[in-house]
Amino acid sequence: MDQPRNTVVAIIGLGLLGASLGMALRGGAFRRTGWTRRESIRRWAVDCDVLDECEDSLEEVLGKADLTILALPLPEIERYLKEYAHCFRPGSVVSDIGSCKSGVMRAAEALKPFGVHFVGGHPMAGTEKSGPESAFPTLYRNADVFVCPGGDSPEEAVELVERLWRSVGTKTSRISAERHDDLVAHTSHVLHILASALALSILDAPDEELRLERFRGCATGFRDTSRIASSSPLMWREIIENNRDAVLVAMRDFDRRYEAYRRMIEAGDFDSFEREFAHGKLLRDSWLEYKSRKRE
């Protein structure tokens, strides 16, 4: 595992995240193989240099990879870990890109009897689109990637996963599965609920005339605030179902700020409103600066 030039990485699933990872690894230190359900996409992946090679047999791919990345929907990651546990090469490392980590880490227990090491992964990257046709090689550039070592992951296994992600321009941080799930409930999952509720509250008008008027009244503020409401309903159902308790906590944290604004507006206390809004602006502007510093 120390000489990545000889390391074979298998990407299982070639949707937005899997295909973009293949593209990002192009010309790098890893030999790329992989598999996806549709034969036409497997052919496309090799023809378009998304992968160096692609097998028709999932078992064959899993049996020869040093590092397997399960780039699948959350329930599929858990299912593959259980159903194909015996197919991974003993001593190899398995990781994933799932948006929640606690359930995945539990499912990965199935690998232990086979001497296969699991290290959870979650790149904070994506768009509202999905499928291989939405993939692009710079999706991961400057992204943060969370790496969740299992209780007994060997250090080399964790480092291999980190090396893969750093090689595509990301910054990795180690975190426990529980802390990760609470974190992304706040920074990602709750945003999708808000964006969708917002889109519905504006555009789901009782009559066509009002709906057209609302269409006219929406501009770039709406476009950006609601962008992720155009994400996959199935994928977000699965993520929020998987991380339900943490999402409900993150919703309550949002509620406190939102209700504070409501009280200020009702009371006509616009000095407090302005101060609070300035505080939010300061924090967001600091975050933008943090992100741009990383880019240097």
Place this chain on the structure above:
Amino acid sequence: MDQPRNTVVAIIGLGLLGASLGMALRGGAFRRTGWTRRESIRRWAVDCDVLDECEDSLEEVLGKADLTILALPLPEIERYLKEYAHCFRPGSVVSDIGSCKSGVMRAAEALKPFGVHFVGGHPMAGTEKSGPESAFPTLYRNADVFVCPGGDSPEEAVELVERLWRSVGTKTSRISAERHDDLVAHTSHVLHILASALALSILDAPDEELRLERFRGCATGFRDTSRIASSSPLMWREIIENNRDAVLVAMRDFDRRYEAYRRMIEAGDFDSFEREFAHGKLLRDSWLEYKSRKRE
């Protein structure tokens, strides 16, 4: 007023909206004059062809314009209408770019004794930035512009305002001030409260370690959902203060959708969650299509 090539438009205030309007009108049918408080910005506007000419005296500008656009903060629009009512050329038309229209229309009553016609205007365009340094000539391209005729605005006055906005690539619609204010409370004002509450609930962490972790956990979803939280606190205080009742109604409309999501998540009813999310996606995607159709 029928031959716009001879028409003098005065832009009062050269912030993001005023300066961008001057840039957008460049090479067009209107002769551009204007005024802004800072002398250095007046000079910049002429040097950089934002305006054809710029007077040092506000009164002089108002006295010779056929159409004056008050591109000022909301309280300033109302103040200028009252304090300078006697300065506008009798028979000329005055309009504005304010985000709320009811208060402005009331303030514009002050123009009547002087035979000056007021037609409210609100271009649905902007960014989270402000000031002349943020201006750009394509800000208004494809934007919707709401035009609010006063009770006794002559048809030619309304058409002059519409002609100005159409000449910079926007689509105009007439609407009453009350209906406008209710509309933008939903499509714009409430979004700023949500974006700010969201930024605060994520980034205002009790300790530095958690704040840095939250910084890492925020990606493009957060960037876009919260973009308008970086807007001017003073400007948004003024807008929401001006449109308080309609904003509180729009918040309650949002609440209904948000609380419905919470109930589904609490009850574990993820089939309903997925159906509702798909409905929001469908509506937002229709809006995107409406916006792209307009661009053709």
